[in-house]
Amino acid sequence: xxxxxxxxxxxxxxxxxxxxxxxxxxxxxxxxxxxxxxxxxxxxxxxxxxxxxxxxxxxxxxxxxxxxxxxxxxxxxxxxxxxxxxxxxxxxxxxxxxxxxxxxxxxxxxxxxxxxxxxxxxxxxxxxxxxxxxxxxxxxxxxxxxxxxxxxxxxxxxxxxxxxxxxxxxxxxxxxxxxxxxxxxxxxxxxxxxxxxxxxxxxxxxxxxxxxxxxxxxxxxxxxxxxxxxxxxxxxxxxxx
Amino acid sequence: xxxxxxxxxxxxxxxxxxxxxxxxxxxxxxxxxxxxxxxxxxxxxxxxxxxxxxxxxxxxxxxxxxxxxxxxxxxxxxxxxxxxxxxxxxxxxxxxxxxxxxxxxxxxxxxxxxxxxxxxxxxxxxxxxxxxxxxxxxxxxxxxxxxxxxxxxxxxxxxxxxxxxxxxxxxxxxxxxxxxxxxxxxxxxxxxxxxxxxxxxxxxxxxxxxxxxxxxxxxxxxxxxxxxxxxxxxxxxxxxxxxxxxxxxxxxxxxxxxxxxxxxxxxxxxxxxxxxxxxxxxxxxxxxxxxxxxxxxxxxxxxxxxxxxxxxxxxxxxxxxxxxxxxxxxxxxxxxxxxxxxxxxxxxxxxxxxxxxxxxxxxxxxxxxxxxxxxxxxxxxxxxxxxxxxxxxxxxxxxxxxxxxxxxxxxxxxxxxxxxx
Ligand SMILES: Nc1ncnc2c1ncn2[C@@H]1O[C@H](COP(=O)(O)OP(=O)(O)OP(=O)(O)O)[C@@H](O)[C@H]1O
Ligand SMILES: [Mg+2]
Numbered sequence: 001x002x003x004x005x006x007x008x009x010x011x012x013x014x015x016x017x018x019x020x021x022x023x024x025x026x027x028x029x030x031x032x033x034x035x036x037x038x039x040x041x042x043x044x045x046x047x048x049x050x051x052x053x054x055x056x057x058x059x060x061x062x063x064x065x066x067x068x069x070x071x072x073x074x075x076x077x078x079x080x081x082x083x084x085x086x087x088x089x090x091x092x093x094x095x096x097x098x099x100x101x102x103x104x105x106x107x108x109x110x111x112x113x114x115x116x117x118x119x120x121x122x123x124x125x126x127x128x129x130x131x132x133x134x135x136x137x138x139x140x141x142x143x144x145x146x147x148x149x150x151x152x153x154x155x156x157x158x159x160x161x162x163x164x165x166x167x168x169x170x171x172x173x174x175x176x177x178x179x180x181x182x183x184x185x186x187x188x189x190x191x192x193x194x195x196x197x198x199x200x201x202x203x204x205x206x207x208x209x210x211x212x213x214x215x216x217x218x219x220x221x222x223x224x225x226x227x228x229x230x231x232x233x234x235x236x237x238x239x240x241x
Numbered sequence: 242x243x244x245x246x247x248x249x250x251x252x253x254x255x256x257x258x259x260x261x262x263x264x265x266x267x268x269x270x271x272x273x274x275x276x277x278x279x280x281x282x283x284x285x286x287x288x289x290x291x292x293x294x295x296x297x298x299x300x301x302x303x304x305x306x307x308x309x310x311x312x313x314x315x316x317x318x319x320x321x322x323x324x325x326x327x328x329x330x331x332x333x334x335x336x337x338x339x340x341x342x343x344x345x346x347x348x349x350x351x352x353x354x355x356x357x358x359x360x361x362x363x364x365x366x367x368x369x370x371x372x373x374x375x376x377x378x379x380x381x382x383x384x385x386x387x388x389x390x391x392x393x394x395x396x397x398x399x400x401x402x403x404x405x406x407x408x409x410x411x412x413x414x415x416x417x418x419x420x421x422x423x424x425x426x427x428x429x430x431x432x433x434x435x436x437x438x439x440x441x442x443x444x445x446x447x448x449x450x451x452x453x454x455x456x457x458x459x460x461x462x463x464x465x466x467x468x469x470x471x472x473x474x475x476x477x478x479x480x481x482x483x484x485x486x487x488x489x490x491x492x493x494x495x496x497x498x499x500x501x502x503x504x505x506x507x508x509x510x511x512x513x514x515x516x517x518x519x520x521x522x523x524x525x526x527x528x529x530x531x532x533x534x535x536x537x538x539x540x541x542x543x544x545x546x547x548x549x550x551x552x553x554x555x556x557x558x559x560x561x562x563x564x565x566x567x568x569x570x571x572x573x574x575x576x577x578x579x580x581x582x583x584x585x586x587x588x589x590x591x592x593x594x595x596x597x598x599x600x601x602x603x604x605x606x607x608x609x610x611x612x613x614x615x616x617x618x619x620x621x622x623x624x625x626x627x628x629x630x631x632x633x634x635x636x637x638x639x640x641x642x643x644x645x646x647x648x649x650x651x652x653x654x655x656x657x658x659x660x661x662x
Contacts, residue, residue: 045659048659049656049659052576053655054575054576054654054655054656054658054659055654055655055656074580074581075580075581075582077655078575078578078579078580078655079578081575081576081577081578081655082577082578082579083578087576087577087658087659089573089658089659090659090661091661093569093573093576093658095250095570095573095574096570097249097250097253097254098246098249098250099249102245102246102249102250105246106246106574106577107577107578109243109246110574110577110578110579110580110583111578138253154577166659170661
């Protein structure tokens with residue numbers, strides 16, 4: 001599904017260069033639910049941005065759904081994001097001036113779907129997340145958990161090949177987190193690949209696989225020799241407390 | 242396109258967009274009317290008076306010697322003045338009249354067709370002698386000119402009437418009416434008589450005094466406060482007094498102004514020294530009058546420029562603000578699949594809608610303002626072409642003002658969507 005080989009990503013500002021990812025390689029198979037963990041600044045969001053074609057990278061190759069997406073034009077990337085990828089953000093990213101219906105409609109309009117089909121998809125998705133009675137509410141009239149469910153409905157209506165979520169429960173309390181995780185689990189069971197960044201072990205435990213990032217590299221605890229693994233897990237433990 | 246969501250989202254920010262709508266509407270209304278007024282002023286400046294403007298000299302004599310207080314002396318002085326002026330080589334005609342074209346004013350009265358009971362119509366009115374038409378260069382198209390005898394006898398008669406306190410009846414009108422022969426402009430005749438046949442007909446004024454039309458001149462134009470530029474009535478009379486002095490118009494042979502002008506004061510003072518003499522060429526008077534219109538054109542042009550500038554700034558400001566405020570939203574839209582072009586299109590469409598709403602209201606306002614101006618200030622009716630040009634212009638200005646800030650919006654990176662602040 002997703003295959004990155006030796007990806008390098010350097011952020012350059014006037015003052016410093018940050019090697020956000022180096023020699024970063026990962027494979028995610030279709031249908032997997034992967035949780036990405038790591039301390040702040042370890043490169044999780046950078047990885048997600050590149051995986052979601054929100055950002056470019058400096059070196060390496062990236063295949064998505066069998067297609068080489070390393071060097072695409074801006075418009076081609078927009079099209080893939082629109083048709084194959086669903087995004088869930090920590091702060092929901094709903095458009096404040098649009099109601100629930102219009103918010104879910106946004107990516108469908110960019111896909112140029114006919115009005116009747118868009119309506120059908122929107123209503124189905126809203127029903128799935130249990131917010132049909134709130135379909136004409138503005139985001140400001142919804143709780144955080146409800147807003148995140150609208151964001152999930154926005155993903156569902158697009159019927160993507162895979163979902164990228166950056167700390168989807170980061171702004172939610174335990175109860176709401178659980179609802180969101182239940183939804184994601186259900187979506188994954190229906191066959192959609194999910195890659196989710198999270199800080200909480202409880203959420204990570206819902207995934208079928210966890211990977212850990214440290215200073216822009218994947219630390220595969222299982223693949224390391226025992227003493228290295230110990231060292232890594234020791235350093236991880238210290239960074240994660 | 243995204244009409245629906247854009248309109249709904251605008252509806253949730255009514256004040257912000259409403260202000261720009263009002264601004265665009267006012268701009269269109271004011272700009273269209275300013276352009277219309279510029280057109281009026283230009284047309285007015287280009288309009289011919291029907292007189293030999295280039296060769297007419299105004300001469301005013303203001304007496305201070307006490308001898309002038311006596312009527313007989315005044316009359317003799319007037320006759321002498323005319324004689325002396327006529328004798329100057331290069332002078333084509335001399336007339337005693339208080340009419341002075343291109344001042345931006347004059348004298349006026351109200352009259353109506355005798356016995357018509359219709360509304361009183363305002364018209365310009367001036368005294369004239371037998372040479373006035375020749376001096377102005379006006380052409381008589383119907384009837385006759387005043388004769389010298391007529392001017393003299395009417396002068397005498399009028400003086401007697403004004404010197405006697407006219408006894409008035411119960412209706413407030415003088416009991417004894419007077420009747421005078423007058424020459425009018427064709428435009429005035431057409432206004433009074435629908436069939437245009439005015440010769441031989443009579444008019445009456447507030448006092449019931451009558452004016453019989455004995456002559457019609459073809460063209461007369463003297464810009465005046467009221468819309469009566471083309472309506473005039475000349476009556477035979479020499480006009481002179483100690484307080485008001487006497488006024489003459491001189492028409493010189495073409496190109497002779499330079500040689501005639503210096504001789505005029507000398508000749509008049511030689512004839513009679515007890516007065517001051519003031520000379521003004523009609524071209525100077527005309528220029529002074531038109532400089533007001535020229536200034537008006539400049540001011541209106543400046544107003545147009547400033548309004549368009551300020552409105553464009555307003556639209557730029559709105560877009561810059563919208564883009565800055567929606568950076569995150571733009572990032573989200575990009576993440577969800579919007580191309581740069583979609584973002585650019587979004588802002589252009591949004592502003593186009595705002596501008597168009599303003600223009601719809603503006604067209605109504607422009608016509609409304611025009612009607613008010615036409616009835617109060619005698620402008621011309623708004624030309625539909627002008628409104629169309631105004632609308633097109635503001636559309637272009639609106640899109641132009643949106644384009645550059647909107648392009649900045651389109652350049653927002655998709656990765657902004659995952660940035661947490
Ligand atoms: N746009 C940017 N410009 C410069 N440096 C950046 C930029 N985005 C990220 N970085 C740097 O790259 C590194 C990785 O950042 P990233 O956001 O991927 O971390 P993260 O694992 O998502 O952290 P967090 O858990 O706090 O979200 C950090 O050192 C960060 O400062
Ligand atoms: Mg992050």
